[in-house]
Amino acid sequence: MTERTRSRVKAAEMCFLRKVAGLSLRDRVRSSVIREELGVEPLLLCVERRQLRWFGHLVRMPPGRLPREVFQARPAGRRPRGRPRTRWRGYIFTMVWDCLRIPQSELAYVAREREVWGPLLELLPPRPDPG
Known part of the structure; x- marks a missing residue:
């Protein structure tokens, strides 16, 4: 977003x-x-909580499921000139770092643990406004 x-x-x-x-x-x-x-509570907080809940589902999906394959896909070829567009994956990683301070390298491990991930999302604070 x-x-x-x-x-x-x-x-x-x-x-x-x-x-x-x-x-x-x-x-x-x-x-x-x-x-x-x-x-x-802020609507954006609800939206971000839902996006992170979906991310947890994606991480826990078995291999071969289409949503997981699309999420993990890396397109080949040249990218257009200029600043790279923000992808959903990058947006999620940034959001998790801003709110929960979980580094990108550990995010998949934390999201795989349903008993940890669910309660963590309920404690999600509103994102700080830039500027």
């Missing part, structure tokens, strides 16, 4: 939450206060 998409999702979510709380932007109430008042 790009930063632009993240920003737009947060803005739309806060628009909905403000309407539910009966507030407008003119009331100048912080988003964190509205969220706390309604008892709602």
